[in-house]
Amino acid sequence: MKEKNNAGSREMSGIAAAKLETKQDLLALARELQAEGKKNKRRVVICGGTGCRANKSLELFQLFQKALKKRWLGPEIELKMSGCHGFCQRGPVVVVEPEEIFYQEVGRETPDQDIEDIINKTLLKGNYVERLLYRDPRTDEIIPIYHNIPFYARQQRIALRLNGKIDPFSITDYLASGGYQGLAKALEMNPEEIINVMSKSGLRGRGGGGFPTGQKWSFCRNAKGDMHYIICNADEGDPGAFMDRSIMEGNPHGVLEGMIIGAMAIARGKSPAGGYIYVRAEYPLAVQSIRKAIEDARNYGLLGENILGTEFSFEVKVKEGAGAFVCGEETALMKSLEGRRGMPRQRPPFPANQGLWEKPSNINNVETWVNVPEIILKGGEWYSAIGTEKSKGTKVFSLVGKVKNSGLVEVPMGIKLRDIIFEIGGGILGDKEFKAAQTGGPSGGCIPAEYLDLPMDYEHLAEVGSIMGSGGLVILDEDTCMVDLARYFLTFTQNESCGKCTPCRLGTRQMLTVLEDICQGKSQTGDIELLGEIGDTIKKASLCGLGQTAPNPALTTIHYFKKEYEEHVHQKKCSALVCKELVSYNIQSVRCVACHRCLWVCPNKAILGISLKAPEIDQARCDRCGTCLEICPARNKAVEKIPGAELKAAG
Amino acid sequence: MDKEIEVILKNYQKDPSQLISILQDLQAKYNWLPKEILLEVSKGLGVPLSRVFSIATFYRAFSLTPRGRHQIRVCLGTACHVRGGKRILERMERDLKIKEGETTPDSKFTLQTVRCIGCCSLAPALIIGQDTYGRLIPDKLKEIYQDYK
Numbered sequence: 001m002k003e004k005n006n007a008g009s010r011e012m013s014g015i016a017a018a019k020l021e022t023k024q025d026l027l028a029l030a031r032e033l034q035a036e037g038k039k040n041k042r043r044v045v046i047c048g049g050t051g052c053r054a055n056k057s058l059e060l061f062q063l064f065q066k067a068l069k070k071r072w073l074g075p076e077i078e079l080k081m082s083g084c085h086g087f088c089q090r091g092p093v094v095v096v097e098p099e100e101i102f103y104q105e106v107g108r109e110t111p112d113q114d115i116e117d118i119i120n121k122t123l124l125k126g127n128y129v130e131r132l133l134y135r136d137p138r139t140d141e142i143i144p145i146y147h148n149i150p151f152y153a154r155q156q157r158i159a160l161r162l163n164g165k166i167d168p169f170s171i172t173d174y175l176a177s178g179g180y181q182g183l184a185k186a187l188e189m190n191p192e193e194i195i196n197v198m199s200k201s202g203l204r205g206r207g208g209g210g211f212p213t214g215q216k217w218s219f220c221r222n223a224k225g226d227m228h229y230i231i232c233n234a235d236e237g238d239p240g241a242f243m244d245r246s247i248m249e250g251n252p253h254g255v256l257e258g259m260i261i262g263a264m265a266i267a268r269g270k271s272p273a274g275g276y277i278y279v280r281a282e283y284p285l286a287v288q289s290i291r292k293a294i295e296d297a298r299n300y301g302l303l304g305e306n307i308l309g310t311e312f313s314f315e316v317k318v319k320e321g322a323g324a325f326v327c328g329e330e331t332a333l334m335k336s337l338e339g340r341r342g343m344p345r346q347r348p349p350f351p352a353n354q355g356l357w358e359k360p361s362n363i364n365n366v367e368t369w370v371n372v373p374e375i376i377l378k379g380g381e382w383y384s385a386i387g388t389e390k391s392k393g394t395k396v397f398s399l400v401g402k403v404k405n406s407g408l409v410e411v412p413m414g415i416k417l418r419d420i421i422f423e424i425g426g427g428i429l430g431d432k433e434f435k436a437a438q439t440g441g442p443s444g445g446c447i448p449a450e451y452l453d454l455p456m457d458y459e460h461l462a463e464v465g466s467i468m469g470s471g472g473l474v475i476l477d478e479d480t481c482m483v484d485l486a487r488y489f490l491t492f493t494q495n496e497s498c499g500k501c502t503p504c505r506l507g508t509r510q511m512l513t514v515l516e517d518i519c520q521g522k523s524q525t526g527d528i529e530l531l532g533e534i535g536d537t538i539k540k541a542s543l544c545g546l547g548q549t550a551p552n553p554a555l556t557t558i559h560y561f562k563k564e565y566e567e568h569v570h571q572k573k574c575s576a577l578v579c580k581e582l583v584s585y586n587i588q589s590v591r592c593v594a595c596h597r598c599l600w601v602c603p604n605k606a607i608l609g610i611s612l613k614a615p616e617i618d619q620a621r622c623d624r625c626g627t628c629l630e631i632c633p634a635r636n637k638a639v640e641k642i643p644g645a646e647l648k649a650a651g
Numbered sequence: 652m653d654k655e656i657e658v659i660l661k662n663y664q665k666d667p668s669q670l671i672s673i674l675q676d677l678q679a680k681y682n683w684l685p686k687e688i689l690l691e692v693s694k695g696l697g698v699p700l701s702r703v704f705s706i707a708t709f710y711r712a713f714s715l716t717p718r719g720r721h722q723i724r725v726c727l728g729t730a731c732h733v734r735g736g737k738r739i740l741e742r743m744e745r746d747l748k749i750k751e752g753e754t755t756p757d758s759k760f761t762l763q764t765v766r767c768i769g770c771c772s773l774a775p776a777l778i779i780g781q782d783t784y785g786r787l788i789p790d791k792l793k794e795i796y797q798d799y800k
Contacts, residue, residue, distance in 0.1 A: 051770050054783035088772035088785075239728030242769035281675075281712060282724075282768050284781050322671055323711030325766075339668035341709045400730035400771040407772050438729070474729045488732055492766060498709075603745055625741060630789065 019301035021309040023184040026175070033176035040078040042123055043097040046106075047164060049084025049249050050285050052091035057081070060092055060107040060115075067115050077123060080173075083250020083289070085164035086243075086396075086408025087151060090134070095164065096122055100146040103132040137404040137426040151405045154424050156386065158394050159206075159243075159370050160410045163250035168289045171296035174253040180302050182373030186261045187310055189376075191221065194265035198372070200380025202392030207233055207328075207365030208440070208469045208545075210458050216362060219352035221266045223360035227274065228267040230259055230314075231356065231363040233333060234279035234286070237325040238441030239492065241472035243396040243408055244366040248279065248286035251370060252293035256316065258372035260303065263314045266362055275316035276356070278333050281323065291318055325496035329544050330355075330363045332498065343498045344544035365470070367396055387413035391457035395468070401438075401475040402429045409473075411456070418452040421475060433478040436560070440469025442489045443549030445556030446482065465556045467549070481578035482561040483568050487515040489553035493546060504547030507538035511554060518565065520581045521572040521645055528558060528565050573643045580624045583641050587628075589614035592638035598628035614638070653691060655680065660695045667696045670706050674713055683714045719754040719761040721799050725777045728767025734774040740764060742789040746796070759799065 020026050046052075046061045061081050068074050085093050090104035101122060106114050117129040133142045134149050143149045157163070166173040174180070186194050199214030220228065232255060236244035248255060259275055267273035279287055294316055297303035305313045324342045326332045332342035334356045355361025371393065375383050384392045391413035397420065399409045404426035411420065417437060421427070428434050436446040445466030447454060454460050458468050476485070494508040511534050517523045535551030542548045558565055567573050574582035587598070587607075592614035599607045599615050606622040609615025617628070632639040659676050663669035673692060678684055684707055693700040707713045725740045740751060743762055747755055754761040770776040773785025784795055 050768075050783055051773055051785065054770060054773060054776070054785045088770065091773075236769070237766075239732075239767035240730045240771050242767070242771050245769035282765060282778075319672070320675065322675060322713065323765075324709065336671065339666075339670040339672075339706070341705055398771060400774065401733050406730075406774075441729070472729065474733065476733065480733060485733075488729070626738065 017296075017299050019299070021301065023187070023308060026180060026184050026308065030175050030178065030181070033172050037078075037176050041076055043078040043080070044118070044123070045080055045082045045095045045097065045164065047083075047085050047091060047093040048081035048168075049088065049091075049246060050283075051084065051088025052093060053285070055091045055105075055108060056111075057092035057107070060094075060111055063107070063111055064115050067112075067119060071119065073119070073123070080167045080170075082164045082166060083162075083168040084246035084408075085250075086160060086246050086410075087405070089406045093164070094118070094132075095146060099126075101128065101144055102134055102146040102149060103129065104134050106132055138422075150426070151407065151409075151424055154415075154419065155410050156394050156412055157410045158374055158383075159247060159367050159396050160250070160408065161374065162254060163246060166251070168250050168252055169292050171253060171293070171300060174251075175300075178377075179253055180257055180373075182376040183257050183260055183302065184308060186264055186376050187308055187312065191265045191268045191270075194261065194376065195221065197376060197380040198265070201375045201383035202380075202387070203368065203371055203375060203383065204391065204458065205365060206367035206371075206395065206470070208443070208467065210468060213364065213368055216352060216364070217262060217265050219350070220360050220362040221270065223353045225360040226271050227357075227359045228263075228271050229356040229359055229361035230263045230266065230273055230275045231333070231337075231361060232259055232275070232277040232366060232369055233328065233330065233363055234277055234283075234290075234366045235321050235328040235333060236280060236283075236366070236470065237328040237496075238443075238470050238472045240400050240438075240474050241398045241441060241470045243398050243471055245283050245286050246408055247366050247370050247396075248283065249289050252286075252290045253297065254370040254373060255290070255366055256293050256297055256303065258369035259316060260307065260314055261372050261376055262362060262364065262369065264312060266360075267314075268312050273314050275314060276337055277316060277318050278327070278337060279318065279320060281320040287318065287320060294318065324498075325492075326498045326544075326546055329546060331544070333363065334361065341498070343500045344546070346543065367471075388455065388457045388459075390459055395456070395471055397456070397471045397473045399425050399473050399475070402432065402477040402480070403427070403475040404429055413457040414455045416452070417447065417454045417456055420456065420473065421452070425475070428475065428477050430477075435476045435478055435480055436482070438474040438476060438485070438553070439472065440467035440549075440552075441472045442493050443467060443545065443552055444469050444472070445552050446476075446485075446560055448560045465552075465559060467552070479576055479578070481574055481576035482557040482564050483515070483518055483574075484576075484578045486554040486557045487512070487519050490515055490550065493550035497546060497550075501541075501543040501547060503538045503541035504543070504550065507534055507542075508547070508550050510534050511538070511551060515554065518568050519574075519579045521568075521579075523569045525569065527569055528562070531555075531558060572645055575643050577641045577643060582645055583624060583643055584619065584645060585617055585622060585624060585626070585628060586640050586642055587614060587617055588638050588640055591636055593636055595633070595636075597631045597633070598639060601627050601631050603627060656688060656691045656695065660692070665696055667698045667702075670696065670698070670703065671710065674703075674707060678713060682720075683716065683718045686715075714761075717754065717758070719758045721759060721779050722761045722763055723777060723779050724763050724765040724768070726766065726768045726770070726775065727764045728771060728774075730771035730774040731767065731776055736775040738789055739775050739777065739787050739792070742792060746792060760796075 094103040094106045121127045203213045204210040263273040327336045327342040332344045336342040351361045396410045436448045490512045494512045499505045535555045606618045607615045629639045689703045693703045727736045775787045776785040
């Protein structure tokens with residue numbers, strides 16, 4: 001769990017770092033590295049993403065190293081740590097190549113035994129360690145091979161192409177996988193040609209704006225200025241979204257290569273260019289990996305002065321965020337880079353014309369940048385053949401919440417929501433009822449069950465009142481209270497509001513106050529309509545995207561789940577049993593065996609009873625913390641939660 | 652103290668536009684930002700104290716009150732929220748006998764919330780320094796406190 005270094009970074013032996021002067025040098029090195037890589041009979045790839053590290057994958061790697069050494073197997077078997085696979089729930093994830101055997105939850109209970117078994121059974125004999133194999137939650141079938149597992153099988157990984165396959169701290173790994181060949185190709189193209197390819201591809205900004213990337217680059221190139229800035233927005237703030245973290249951790253060179261290509265398209269032949277990567281400080285591993293990537297790229301002549309021996313120079317700096325969600329908004333981000341408060345400003349002027357330090361600046365999201373090298377290599381037509389008419393290519397969704405297979409899912413635009421949740425996601429946790437899917441984070445909306453067959457692309461999501469956003473896809477079940485969810489999102493946006501413009505600053509506070517009243521049983525008739533009114537005003541009058549979209553979760557939940565709101569307001573009931581003040585706790589004496597565990601743990605001493613008799617809850621003292629429910633043994637289930645505060649009122 | 656602040660300011664060529672990075676480095680060194688340090692920064696960079704304060708109060712990463720040796724950040728992101736993140740926070744508040752934002756009397760822990768740490772598949776999760784803990788259960792939290800001095 002605790003890691004201070006990036007153990008696992010192992011440059012391929014025998015090939016020293018040297019500045020690459022030409023495209024031919026790059027290709028020759030790639031071939032050499034590929035040949036070197038083929039020498040090993042087997043490769044064991046342990047996931048080193050943040051999620052798996054939280055499950056001690058770094059310690060697992062070290063134990064594995066020791067075990068292989070002990071048996072003198074070190075040289076024949078390549079052991080490495082990769083970046084995030086996006087399947088963190090099943091971590092630590094270990095993949096054995098070349099067969100691509102997928103092992104999950106390795107080392108969670110018995111690391112030494114797991115390692116012994118993998119070495120003895122798989123590495124030496126080519127058999128499976130059954131207990132570590134993936135089991136399909138729908139059919140209970142064991143699926144040993146990576147690309148047969150439905151979670152991965154239905155994905156089309158372009159942005160995530162190298163995640164889980166390469167060691168992100170090793171530039172040679174990236175080069176052996178064809179890395180920087182997109183850059184080499186772009187160096188031989190005209191900047192206008194590069195922009196043409198991007199326009200043909202139909203790639204749209206993946207951070208949420210959805211603006212056509214080629215067009216954006218074109219605006220920036222054509223803007224007047226003696227300096228151009230190329231910026232990567234890695235301030236992934238949407239709660240529930242972690243695709244950028246995964247990409248930065250798992251394939252930092254992919255992002256860097258994309259930025260260098262972008263810099264060429266926008267600034268080459270026009271003006272000098274400088275790059276910035278603005279990354280959240282809450283992603284320490286991502287910061288580490290991108291810093292290492294920059295250092296290595298520089299050493300290999302792929303970044304800095306005279307890239308690959310050409311006249312083109314480009315340098316990239318990393319800036320860490322300081323905990324402000326609003327800095328994900330492009331003008332606020334730039335203010336933050338300038339050392340100011342991250343407060344957005346009016347647009348026009350757009351950053352493409354006047355951005356960082358008033359110079360023409362192009363800012364794109366991590367996922368957008370990492371797609372660029374592939375598009376240059378394979379062509380715009382290849383990319384635009386994937387997806388729908390107006391939404392081309394693939395999108396990485398962060399499939400989380402009440403779903404069995406939670407993780408990062410990259411699929412072609414236009415795939416049905418149902419397929420993502422049930423085929424890839426394996427269905428709802430505990431096989432409960434699907435209630436809604438929340439997309440677009442705190443700026444987005446809810447999609448109820450009637451729209452399960454909705455094609456996931458920009459247009460269709462907008463039609464049902466939601467947005468694509470950065471790709472967050474939170475699955476909610478019958479135990480979710482939609483009013484509480486709206487309150488949750490508004491608490492977040494209210495907190496993060498920069499305070500500059502009145503509609504957002506005061507409007508979100510008012511909406512939140514009303515929502516809190518509703519959740520606490522203090523609401524009045526007319527409150528629901530009031531939410532609609534205030535929300536509408538905030539949307540129309542706010543200065544930036546944060547304010548303009550803050551009311552969305554509340555407005556869409558009111559639209560699709562009005563009955564729930566009415567129940568809260570008029571009957572003071574929360575049927576999902578979430579809103580504390582609108583539920584009561586009760587001990588069912590017929591089920592209680594008088595163990596009195598609840599009595600001892602109650603923090604308010606609200607449970608009274610005498611020995612051998614079922615205790616009772618003193619409703620006046622009860623604050624509905626739920627500890628008694630948690631502690632009551634599963635076989636008894638004597639404590640129940642019931643909707644409505646009548647019990648409390650009567651007690 | 653002055654000499655150390657001087658070194659950090661020099662690292663950034665005393666450039667006021669690097670104010671955020673300067674404050675980040677200072678906080679990493681001193682664990683929080685006392686008023687005296689902000690005064691030194693203002694003098695050293697030649698910017699008004701109000702501007703230094705405007706940055707220190709805008710960004711959540713900065714603390715103008717002393718913090719514990721270890722910052723516990725309980726994630727209250729969407730995935731953690733729907734999988735019971737709030738219960739984890741409430742339990743920690745009871746265990747440590749402090750409220751969110753406060754520091755234990757022995758200065759060991761400061762309890763904060765964050766949204767989100769990108770470990771949504773391991774919800775509910777929390778982070779202490781550079782260590783991530785996922786799949787939390789209220790009863791198992793005791794084991795985490797013991798890992799820290």
